[in-house]
Every structure is written in structure tokens, then in C-alpha cells.
Amino acid sequence: QTMAWIMDTYSMHARHTVTAVVTGKPIDLGGSRGRREATGRGLLFVINEAVKRFNMSAASTRVVVQGSGNVGGIAALLLHEAGYKVVAISDVHGGIYNAKGIDVPAALKYLKSTRSFEDYPEAGAVSNADLLELDCDVLVPAATENQITSHNAKRLKCKVLAEGANGPTTANADKILYEKGIFVIPDILANAGGVTVSYFEWVQDRMGYFWREDVVNERLQDTMVASFNDLCRYADAHSVDTRTAAYMLAIDRVAYDTRMRGIYA
Structure with a gap:
């Protein structure tokens, strides 16, 4: 509703409705279907690709998710x-762990009703700090920044680190992860599903034509998978870690477009 208010206020000053001025609006006021789940769904798509890279199957892949909000909770549910x-999954107070797997819908229902994972009967308790160091294949820090540092990076046991949060890994930890051979899907890509569907919302507003949710999800998947593959090719070609590759690739693209446009004085 806040975004609807911003759109309405801008529109009053413009003297006509301008739905494309902001994104994240209610669907009836120019919002996009699939926007709420987009960040978590984007995480699912890139994790799928990373798992293929390691020749693993979904059923054999153990996932740990730090966070259970709009990103972590939805990602855990979709996974x-x-x-x-x-x-394993956690909230701000701590988490739960079951090596045999957690019934995510039931756990999230319990969290919603009690506002905590404490005393959840189907899994043991684990702190947020210890959760990061659990034995798993995919680790998804989707809570807050600076969770993986030079102090705990050496103890991580995952094969893939998919950054659902913004800046969950410090710069000093990056080098350790690279040396350990942990495949990092950097936040600039991993959690880009939300802003991608915000872009789709802007496109739909400009068109005045709105897509079905399955169309939104399909186009999100196409975008995330293509970006993942571009990143991997670039990192392999330049023998750099994936975070460095992401920024190098972005700069290369901007530089190329700038050169192609020329200079207007």
C-alpha cells in the first residue's frame, strides 16, 4: 500500500495516472503477479543451475537456510x-536442524503461530552461528549482512553458497571461500529475482498489458539462468572468483555500450 500511495501522490502532481513511477504495488494498481515470491524463486533458479554444475540431484542435496522472511522463508518453501x-532453517532468534529433512510448510506454520522456532517438536535447536557451519551441500544466508567472516569461513562445509541476503559475506571471507573451492553465487545475482520482477512490473506498466504469473516466472527463470551461465563462463575464462567476475562482467557491458554510443559534445 505504501508504494500505491507514492504512485498516487506522484500521479496527482502529474495530473494523470503514472503507474510505472514505482514498483511493488498491489496487483490491482499496476503491480506484477509473482513479485512477492520473486527473490526466493530467483534463488531457486540459480541454485538449480549450481547443483547441475556439481552433478547433484535435488533429492540428494542438503540445504541450510539462514532466515525465514520474505527471502529465506519463500526460498526454503520453494526448494x-x-x-x-x-x-535447517532459522529466524532472528535461532534455528532448527534435522538431518533427515524438515517439513518446511509445517515449520513455517509453527513459526507463524508461535513467532519462534523454539520447542519445534520435529527438529533440534541450533544457533544462527552454528547453523552456518552445518554439514550441507547448499548454504543460503538470507537474513542479514556480515554473517560469513574470516573467522567462520574456514569452518563452512557447503559446496555452494547462495547469497540470499545483501552482503552476507565479508571481503576477507571471500578469499577463504575461493581457496576452499566453495562455489559462491554472489548476492548481485542470487537475490536479483526481486528487482528483475520489479523491472517486469515497470515493463508491464509501460505496456498497459499484464502477464499471467506463469509467464512472469518463466521470464524470470530465463533471465536468472542466462545470467548464471554468463557469470560462470566469465569466471572460468578469467580465472577469478564469481563475485569478482560479476562486477567485471557488469563493467565490461557498461564500457562496451558507452564506446558504442560515442561521445556527444
Whole structure:
């Protein structure tokens, strides 16, 4: 509703409705279907590609998710629905762990009703700090920044680190992760599903034509998978870590377009 208010206020000054001025609006006021789940769904798509890279299947892949909000909770739910074994999940107070896998819908329902994972009967308790160091295949820090540092990076046991949060890994930890051979899907890509569907919302507002949710999800998947593959090719070609590759590739693209446009004086 806040975004609707911003759109309405701008429109009053413009003297006509300008739905494309902001994104994240209610669907009836120019919002996009699939926007709420987009960040978590984008995470699912890039994790799918990373798992293929390691020749693993969803059923055999153990996932740990730090965070259970709009990113972590939705990502955990979608991963569970896709057949992944989510073995741990947390909120701000702490988390739960079950090596056999967690019934994510039931756990999130419990969290919603009690506002905590404390005393959840189907899993043991684990702190947010210890959760990061659990034995798993995919680790998804989707809570807050600076969770993976030079102090705990050496103890991580995951094969893939998918950054659902913004800046969950410090610069000093990056080098350690690279040396350990942990495949990092950097936040600039991993959590880009939300802003991608915000872009789709802007496109739909400009067109005045709105897509079905399955169309939004399909186009999001196309975008995330293509970006993941571009990143991997660039990192391999330049023998750099994936975060460095992401920024190098972005700068290369901007530089190329700038050169092609020329200079107007």
C-alpha cells in the first residue's frame, strides 16, 4: 500500500495516472503477479543451475537456510517443493536442524503461530552461528549482512553458497571461500529475482498489458539462468572468483555500450 500511495501522490502532481513511477504495488494498481515470491524463486533458479554444475540431484542435496522472511522463508518453501532436502532453517532468534529433512510448510506454520522456532517438536535447536557451519551441500544466508567472516569461513562445509541476503559475506571471507573451492553465487545475482520482477512490473506498466504469473516466472527463470551461465563462463575464462567476475562482467557491458554510443559534445 505504501508504494500505491507514492504512485498516487506522484500521479496527482502529474495530473494523470503514472503507474510505472514505482514498483511493488498491489496487483490491482499496476503491480506484477509473482513479485512477492520473486527473490526466493530467483534463488531457486540459480541454485538449480549450481547443483547441475556439481552433478547433484535435488533429492540428494542438503540445504541450510539462514532466515525465514520474505527471502529465506519463500526460498526454503520453494526448494522443499522442488524436492530439495532442507535440513535447517532459522529466524532472528535461532534455528532448527534435522538431518533427515524438515517439513518446511509445517515449520513455517509453527513459526507463524508461535513467532519462534523454539520447542519445534520435529527438529533440534541450533544457533544462527552454528547453523552456518552445518554439514550441507547448499548454504543460503538470507537474513542479514556480515554473517560469513574470516573467522567462520574456514569452518563452512557447503559446496555452494547462495547469497540470499545483501552482503552476507565479508571481503576477507571471500578469499577463504575461493581457496576452499566453495562455489559462491554472489548476492548481485542470487537475490536479483526481486528487482528483475520489479523491472517486469515497470515493463508491464509501460505496456498497459499484464502477464499471467506463469509467464512472469518463466521470464524470470530465463533471465536468472542466462545470467548464471554468463557469470560462470566469465569466471572460468578469467580465472577469478564469481563475485569478482560479476562486477567485471557488469563493467565490461557498461564500457562496451558507452564506446558504442560515442561521445556527444
